[in-house]
Each structure stands twice: as structure tokens, then as C-alpha cells.
Amino acid sequence: VPVTMRDVAQQAGVSIKTVSRVVNHEGEISDATRERVTSVIDELGYRPNVLARALVTQRTQTLGLVVVTIDNPFFSEIASVVQAAAREHHYHTFLASTENNLTDELNILESLAAQGVDGIIVCPTYLSNENLLQFAERFRPIVSIHNPVEHPHISQVRADIRLGAHIAVDYLCEKGHIRIGMVASTESPPERRWREHGYAAGLAEHGIRFEPRWVCRGHSTIEGGYEAAKQLLAGYPDLTALLAYNDLMAVGALRACQELGRRVPEDCAVVGFDDSAVAAVTTPALTTVRVDKRELGRCAVERLFEMIDNPDEVYPPLVLRPELVVRQSA
Amino acid sequence: VPVTMRDVAQQAGVSIKTVSRVVNHEGEISDATRERVTSVIDELGYRPNVLARALVTQRTQTLGLVVVTIDNPFFSEIASVVQAAAREHHYHTFLASTENNLTDELNILESLAAQGVDGIIVCPTYLSNENLLQFAERFRPIVSIHNPVEHPHISQVRADIRLGAHIAVDYLCEKGHIRIGMVASTESPPERRWREHGYAAGLAEHGIRFEPRWVCRGHSTIEGGYEAAKQLLAGYPDLTALLAYNDLMAVGALRACQELGRRVPEDCAVVGFDDSAVAAVTTPALTTVRVDKRELGRCAVERLFEMIDNPDEVYPPLVLRPELVVRQSA
DNA sequence: CTGAAAGCGCTTACAG
DNA sequence: CTGAAAGCGCTTACAG
Numbered sequence: 273v274p275v276t277m278r279d280v281a282q283q284a285g286v287s288i289k290t291v292s293r294v295v296n297h298e299g300e301i302s303d304a305t306r307e308r309v310t311s312v313i314d315e316l317g318y319r320p321n322v323l324a325r326a327l328v329t330q331r332t333q334t335l336g337l338v339v340v341t342i343d344n345p346f347f348s349e350i351a352s353v354v355q356a357a358a359r360e361h362h363y364h365t366f367l368a369s370t371e372n373n374l375t376d377e378l379n380i381l382e383s384l385a386a387q388g389v390d391g392i393i394v395c396p397t398y399l400s401n402e403n404l405l406q407f408a409e410r411f412r413p414i415v416s417i418h419n420p421v422e423h424p425h426i427s428q429v430r431a432d433i434r435l436g437a438h439i440a441v442d443y444l445c446e447k448g449h450i451r452i453g454m455v456a457s458t459e460s461p462p463e464r465r466w467r468e469h470g471y472a473a474g475l476a477e478h479g480i481r482f483e484p485r486w487v488c489r490g491h492s493t494i495e496g497g498y499e500a501a502k503q504l505l506a507g508y509p510d511l512t513a514l515l516a517y518n519d520l521m522a523v524g525a526l527r528a529c530q531e532l533g534r535r536v537p538e539d540c541a542v543v544g545f546d547d548s549a550v551a552a553v554t555t556p557a558l559t560t561v562r563v564d565k566r567e568l569g570r571c572a573v574e575r576l577f578e579m580i581d582n583p584d585e586v587y588p589p590l591v592l593r594p595e596l597v598v599r600q601s602a
Numbered sequence: 603v604p605v606t607m608r609d610v611a612q613q614a615g616v617s618i619k620t621v622s623r624v625v626n627h628e629g630e631i632s633d634a635t636r637e638r639v640t641s642v643i644d645e646l647g648y649r650p651n652v653l654a655r656a657l658v659t660q661r662t663q664t665l666g667l668v669v670v671t672i673d674n675p676f677f678s679e680i681a682s683v684v685q686a687a688a689r690e691h692h693y694h695t696f697l698a699s700t701e702n703n704l705t706d707e708l709n710i711l712e713s714l715a716a717q718g719v720d721g722i723i724v725c726p727t728y729l730s731n732e733n734l735l736q737f738a739e740r741f742r743p744i745v746s747i748h749n750p751v752e753h754p755h756i757s758q759v760r761a762d763i764r765l766g767a768h769i770a771v772d773y774l775c776e777k778g779h780i781r782i783g784m785v786a787s788t789e790s791p792p793e794r795r796w797r798e799h800g801y802a803a804g805l806a807e808h809g810i811r812f813e814p815r816w817v818c819r820g821h822s823t824i825e826g827g828y829e830a831a832k833q834l835l836a837g838y839p840d841l842t843a844l845l846a847y848n849d850l851m852a853v854g855a856l857r858a859c860q861e862l863g864r865r866v867p868e869d870c871a872v873v874g875f876d877d878s879a880v881a882a883v884t885t886p887a888l889t890t891v892r893v894d895k896r897e898l899g900r901c902a903v904e905r906l907f908e909m910i911d912n913p914d915e916v917y918p919p920l921v922l923r924p925e926l927v928v929r930q931s932a
Numbered sequence: 933c934t935g936a937a938a939g940c941g942c943t944t945a946c947a948g
Numbered sequence: 949c950t951g952a953a954a955g956c957g958c959t960t961a962c963a964g
Contacts, residue, residue, distance in 0.1 A: 317740075319712075319715075319716050320716070321657075321718070322716055322717055322718065323653055323656050323657050323662065323718050324657055326653050327651075327653045327654055327657055332653065334696075334717075337697075341682070342672075342678050342681055342682045342685075343675070343678060343679060343682055343879065345673070345675070345678075348672050348673060348675075348678040348681075349673060351672055351678075351681075351697065352671070352672045352673055352699055355672075355697055355698060355699055356699065356701070359698070359710075364696050364698070364713070364714070364717055365696065365697055365698075366664075366694050366695065366696060366697075367667075367681065367685055367695055367696075367697035368685060368689070368694070368695075369682055369685055369686065371686070380689075382649075383694070384694070385649075386649050386650070386651075386652055387652055387664075387694055388651070388652065388653050410647075494882075494883060523883045527883075530885075549673065549880075550879075550880060550883060552824075553824060553853050553857075553880060553884060554883060554884065554885065555860075555884065555885035
């Protein structure tokens with residue numbers, strides 16, 4: 273038996289519109305009326321029906337967050353921040369995880385739009401640029417974490433991943449490493465392999481020739497990193513260092529080294545990426561490229577609200593600078 | 603410019619109700635009419651407004667998931683499962699994390715209810731029984747993971763945690779351990795310390811006296827586990843094994859051992875709880891009590907939908923049996 | 933097999 | 949400072 277505005281109005285002896293004004297702190301109202309209405313609201317335990325409100329205002333006070341997988345601590349940390357930041361704005365967050373399922377992703381976006389969310393954050397999207405741009409034509413605003421897309425309805429927030437990989441290679445080279453392998457990801461489409469670009473650029477800067485066969489791809493999981501690293505170290509035993517796509521793959525690389533009897537970092541240095549929660553708890557602890565996930569999530573939410581409030585504005589990309597965290601593995 | 607049912611009806615030359623029937627696959631409709639309407643729907647790109655529908659059906663096709671913190675892999679895995687299972691039922695999931703903030707939790711529940719979610723899963727709740735039961739009086743249905751509460755509107759799905767701790771102690775005793783410490787959690791209120799009960803029961807079974815001073819509490823994080831374990835091992839150096847509240851605390855215990863120069867498992871065995879993603883990647887890998895998180899999440903969602911469909915039924919608790927996963931740390 | 937009317941619970945102009 | 953009317957985009961009875 274939900275209490276409606278009509279019930280409150282009746283009980284307080286005022287019009288439904290007056291109740292609405294009290295609830296929304298809007299317009300001039302005599303103190304006497306406000307107090308009377310307020311006390312009836314408390315008495316009856318009235319709570320505005322947000323659906324009815326949303327139907328007329330076209331605002332649901334909800335946003336959608338689409339992540340690739342929440343099992344990776346990188347994404348769960350972002351989900352945590354986004355959800356908390358949204359709540360500070362009195363917004364609720366729909367969480368959807370695509371689990372790398374490309375056909376599903378468009379469905380998920382469509383259904384979030386159909387739900388009437390006021391905005392969507394994708395983190396990241398694996399949609400083709402074409403599909404994404406097409407979606408942006410009929411839905412706005414969108415904040416994309418990690419995808420460099422150009423569209424007035426999409427704003428991007430990302431870390432300079434290319435630079436991060438470059439910094440890591442730089443560090444390894446200065447430590448004297450010359451043969452550095454890369455444990456890369458099969459999930460990244462060719463046009464988004466910034467870590468590999470940064471890796472190549474870092475090598476070039478130190479006059480080291482880029483060897484395509486020293487790049488081995490696997491799934492961006494512990495298992496995938498283990499397989500790729502094992503393959504690299506078996507095929508090219510003279511590699512003395514590995515740069516991994518993310519911390520999970522780096523953990524896999526650590527296992528591979530252990531299994532092959534290569535001490536880390538003495539026989540083979542390993543550098544991760546993300547500085548996610550696992551990085552500090554492995555043995556040896558991971559040297560890794562830190563991306564400020566809290567900042568990334570916070571910025572994405574702030575940006576989304578700016579776009580909701582100013583639909584005609586076009587916002588420039590926001591790019592965070594990663595930094596190397598040196599622990600024990602390199 | 604959203605397309606409405608009215609637009610479709612006009613274009614197809616039928617009534618709005620006929621469009622509704624086509625959209626909802628309801629009632630008898632001539633093939634000719636259905637086809638005409640369907641093609642207009644495609645042509646115009648019509649999508650039903652779920653808010654309007656929800657306003658009249660009193661069903662939003664959304665559910666709320668409240669977790670303590672999503673940064674703990676135990677909860678992020680459950681969140682992942684719940685979200686996916688809900689989506690199979692064409693439901694969207696609101697994610698809210700309380701971050702151990704008790705006053706916020708009631709607000710979060712209230713605002714999810716105000717959002718009109720069709721049901722809520724709490725995982726777990728730290729609300730007092732009084733507050734929870736009061737909330738259940740005005741909202742239903744609720745599925746509670748891990749809280750043994752009795753209320754017709756609340757159904758519980760949980761693992762037998764007490765048994766899990768008992769099994770772990772059993773294992774340690776059979777390995778010859780006599781002095782077993784417990785790295786417990788400050789977050790658990792006294793009436794919910796099932797791990798400690800299981801720990802005591804396990805000791806009793808083996809004729810070992812329970813020593814309250816061998817139980818040390820800390821925050822249920824890596825840091826908290828580190829502190830508690832260090833305190834235990836410093837105060838009682840003759841302890842030969844530690845049972846931890848969860849895997850994060852066990853990881854902290856591992857660090858404490860390392861720092862104190864105690865080899866694991868030779869000088870001090872460590873057993874974790876949950877079998878979360880970190881358990882397999884530490885060195886040594888954690889022996890831990892596995893709780894089937896996927897099953898827990900799946901059951902919670904199934905149960906919630908049963909309750910939504912049968913509001914008058916009262917469902918018995920669902921209790922999963924944990925098992926010990928033996929790796930290297932014990 | 934199809935449709936006209938009423939209403940879900942609010943807010944948006946518009947009056948007074 | 950307050951209210952009566954119209955409407956957001958659907959579905960629920962009720963007719964025919």
C-alpha cells in the first residue's frame with residue numbers, strides 16, 4: 273500500500289501541487305503550509321515515486337557502467353569509485369559486465385538506454401568505432417574510459433598507456449636489460465595496442481631493435497600470462513626481462529619463471545601494468561606501471577555529470593599520467 | 603526525439619493498444635496486422651519506454667545488489683555472477699557498496715526501494731536485526747547472503763561457515779598442530795562469529811583447549827591480517843598454525859610470517875577462507891576453505907525471482923557446504 | 933481479432 | 949502563496 277502525493281494532499285488539506293512543491297523545495301510556500309505538509313509526509317511515511325517523476329522529467333537519476341569484466345581488480349576498483357561518486361550526486365548505478373562478449377555489448381548499451389539512464393560510462397568498450405559512433409547518435413552522453421573516440425556525445429577519460437609502457441621499458445633498459453620480451457594481450461585489437469607502441473618506442477630510444485617475435489599474446493588473465501610467458505622464455509631463453517599487459521598476466525609470468533627455474537628479478541625481471549591490488553601481494557612483489565584508478569573513475573563521473581548538465585558543450589579528452597612503482601620483481 | 607507507441611500506431615494505422623499487444627506478444631492478432639506493426643517498429647526504431655511500463659505494471663525489471671565492499675574479490679565475484687544471472691532474466695542490476703558504513707546502509711536500502719527495484723540482494727548486511735526486520739516490513743522480497751535472519755520477506759542463502767572453519771581446524775590437527783591461532787575480524791559482531799565457533803568446535807573435537815588469547819582481531823583486509831598475525835606470533839611464538847578470517851587476512855599473515863622469518867608452512871601453517879582469486883597466486887599458494895561464490899550468487903538470484911513470482915511462499919534457508927582446498931601454505 | 937477510456941503518480945505550464 | 953488542468957508513455961479492464 274504505497275502512499276501517494278494525493279494521499280498526503282488530502283490529509284494535509286492542500287492541493288497535490290503544493291505537496292510537490294514541498295517535496296522538491298521549489299517555489300514560495302508559507303511556513304505554516306510547509307510544516308503541515310512535512311509533518312503529514314513523515315506521519316504517512318510518504319516517499320516520492322521516482323518512476324512517475326522520471327516519466328515526466330525525462331531524468332531517471334541513474335547511470336550505466338559497462339565494464340569488460342569485474343573479476344579483474346582494475347575494473348572492480350573503478351566500479352567501486354564510480355558507484356560511490358554517483359551516489360554523492362544522488363544517482364544510482366547500473367552495473368553491466370560484458371565478459372568480452374562483443375555481440376552482447378551492443379545489446380547491453382541499448383538496454384541501458386532503454387532503461388532511461390541519464391548517461392553511460394564504458395570501461396572500456398570493444399565495440400567497433402562504427403558501432404560506437406552509431407550508438408552515440410541516438411544516445412548521449414557517454415564517457416569512455418580508455419577509448420580514444422571522437423564524437424561530440426562521447427568524452428574520453430584515460431591514462432596515457434603508451435607512455436606507461438615507454439616508462440617501464442626505459443627503466444628496464446637503464447637497469448641494463450637489452451633483451452626484453454612483451455607479454456601482450458589477444459583482446460586488444462591492432463589499433464589499440466598502445467602498450468606495444470610504447471614498448472617499441474622505449475626500445476628505439478635506447479637504440480634497441482624491436483623484435484616482433486619477442487612479443488607473445490595471450491588472454492589478459494593469469495592463465496594467459498602464464499602461457500605467453502612460458503612460450504617466450506622457452507623460445508628465447510636469453511630474454512632477461514618481460515613487460516606484461518596487466519598485473520594478472522604479470523602474475524602468470526611470475527609463475528612461468530618459477531616453473532622454469534628462473535629467479536625473479538635476477539634471471540628474469542618482470543614488470544606489470546595497472547598496479548592493481550594483487551601487485552603488492554605476490555612474491556616477489558610486482559614492479560608495475562601505476563594507473564590511478566580512483567582518479568580515473570572520479571573524473572569519468574564528474575565529466576559525465578558535466579555533460580548531462582551541458583548537453584551542447586564538447587569536452588576535450590582527459591589524460592592521466594601513469595607512473596612506475598618499483599617493488600621487487602624488476 | 604523518442605518514438606512512442608502512438609507514433610507507431612499512427613504510422614501503421616492501428617490503435618495504440620494493438621501496438622502494445624505486438625510488443626508484448628500478447629493476445630490474438632492477425633498475421634497481417636502483426637507484420638505491419640512490426641515493420642513500422644523496425645522502420646521507426648521504436649523502443650518501448652520501460653519507465654512508463656513500470657509505472658503501470660509496478661514492475662521495473664531491476665534488482666538491487668548491496669555488497670560490503672567490491673574491492674574484496676569475494677564480493678566482486680558474486681557481483682559478477684548476480685549481474686549476469688539477472689540479465690538472463692532480462693533484469694538490470696543496481697550495484698551499491700556500503701564500504702562498512704552502517705548509517706549509509708539503511709539509506710542505500712531505502713533509496714533502492716524508492717527506485718522501485720523488484721527485489722534486493724544483500725551480501726551481507728550489517729544492519730541490526732531490528733533495522734533489517736523493520737525494513738523487510740515495508741519492502742519485499744529480500745535475499746540475504748550470509749545473514750541468518752528469520753522473516754517471511756527475507757530468504758537466506760549462505761555457506762556453512764562454521765563448518766568450514768571446523769574442517770580447517772580438523773585438517774590442521776590431523777597434521778599434528780596443537781597450538782593454532784586465529785586471525786579474526788573486528789567487523790563481525792559477536793553474534794556472527796561463526797568462524798570462531800567452528801574453530802573452537804574443531805579444537806574441542808581434538809581435545810585441545812580453546813585459548814581466547816590465541817584469537818586476535820583485525821580489519822578484514824591484508825593490512826589487518828598482517829597486524830593481527832604479527833601480534834599473535836610475537837606474543838605466542840610457539841603457535842604453529844594460523845586460521846584466517848578470509849584470504850585477504852591470510853595474505854597479511856603470510857607477510858607477517860615472512861617478516862618474522864617464519865617459513866610457511868614449515869614453521870607456521872596458514873589457512874585462508876573463501877578461496878578467492880588471490881589464494882592461488884600467493885607464494886606459497888594458500889590452503890583455504892572454498893566457498894562456492896558462483897553457486898552462492900546464482901542461488902541468490904534464482905531465489906529472488908522465485909520470491910518475486912510467489913510473494914506468499916516462505917522459503918527455507920539454502921545452505922552450501924564449504925570444502926578445504928589444500929595448496930602449499932598448510 | 934481490434935479499440936476507446938481510464939489511470940499509474942508525478943511535473944509542467946498557466947492562472948489567480 | 950496556492951490550485952486545476954493537461955500530459956509523460958505505457959497497460960488494465962471492458963467492449964464489441
